[in-house]
Amino acid sequence: MSKLLVLINLLVIFLDVFAQPIGNDLISVVVLYRHGDRAPVKAYKNDPYADESYWPLGFGELTNIGKKQQYGLGKWLRERYVDFLPVSYNKNDIKIHSSNVDRCLMSAESNVAGLYPPEGNQVWNDQLKWQPIPIHTTPKTEDAILAQSKPCSKYSKLLKELMEEEPFSSTLDKYKEQMDYFSKNSGENITTLVDLMDLYNTVYIENLHNLTQPDWTQSLLTEEIEQLSGLAWSAYAYTQDLARLRSGPLIDLILNHFENVKNNVEDTPKFLMLSGHDSTIAPLLTAMQVYDNKWPYYASSVIFELREGKNNDFVNVFYRNPTEIANITLPSCDFDCDFDNFQKVLAPVRTSLEDWNKECQQE
Incomplete structure (x- = not known):
């Protein structure tokens, strides 16, 4: 443990x-x-x-x-x-x-x-x-x-529109290089904050349970990425x-x-x-x-x-x-x-x- x-x-x-x-x-x-x-x-x-x-x-x-x-x-x-x-x-x-x-x-x-x-x-x-x-x-x-x-069609439509607005659109631009890096190493297509949140969540849990992580995850398990995950939660x-x-x-x-x-x-x-x-x-x-x-x-x-x-x-x-x-x-x-x-x-x-x-x- x-x-x-x-x-x-x-x-x-x-x-x-x-x-x-x-x-x-x-x-x-x-x-x-x-x-x-x-x-x-x-x-x-x-x-x-x-x-x-x-x-x-x-x-x-x-x-x-x-x-x-x-x-x-x-x-x-x-x-x-x-x-x-x-x-x-x-x-x-x-x-x-x-x-x-x-x-x-x-x-x-x-x-x-x-x-x-x-x-x-x-x-x-x-x-x-x-x-x-x-x-x-x-x-x-x-x-x-x-x-x-x-399912709520109006909610889905509004949430999608929000992701194209501030502060979410500029945040995606700001972290594009890191998200490309995570995509390359994880094998997943990390293009949204929700994608990032899901990847962070999986790696965080594995690390919590003492499963040795690949070196690239060191730049994922950071306070900065955790805060980005928090921003993703607030979007809802x-x-x-x-x-x-x-x-x-x-x-x-x-x-x-x-x-x-x-x-x-x-x-x-x-x-x-x-x-x-x-x-x-x-x-x-x-x-x-x-x-x-x-x-x-x-x-x-x-x-x-x-x-x-x-x-x-x-x-x-x-x-x-x-x-x-x-x-x-x-x-x-x-x-x-x-x-x-x-x-x-x-x-x-x-x-x-x-x-x-x-x-x-x-x-």
């Missing part, structure tokens, strides 16, 4: 120990997290590790490290919400949705194993500290919320229209959930958990205008907490990565953001699934 993976395990343990329970003014919580550590989604043409035997469960699948990361996140959530979320599982308390991708589904299962170790009458096997918890999902081709892979929600079409249904889901909790709508749990991707988190942060152009690491989480205030309910937003949890403040909103104002700030990038479907058909 690489030193970096050992460090990640220690950080997971560290955050588990120092998770602090929250106050008693909490009304509802939504947690969106990225799946845990995975194998590369695919090998590049000249990849010395293209043989799937290097990845026992296959390309794109959750690794044992990823399972530990999500289990640790589940334990951290248990400590943080020990006074809010009962230790015994009850379907009325929580609902878990996952992208219909193996690594997300397995991450959700690993997470709730840490969140809900069975106790008392929920122990059904003395030799197994685990209990089945339902995970809800939607086919990828129909999922506009977590996988965000349901770079404009208001792109943000609405990419993350709008997700934002609508979160806000509707809080509205339903406030209005005591039947069958609305107080805790909503969403298992997604880096491609779910980065556009959401971009849509909220708080993205720092850094790749959302494995098991990174965006946490929304709805709290009861003296005059009105308010929202706190946090971003948790493997080393820290940070407060997130949206533009025109205090950290303790009045819920009505929170909705107002996000209104331009919020859309219902019904309206999303209609707009996606427009040219």
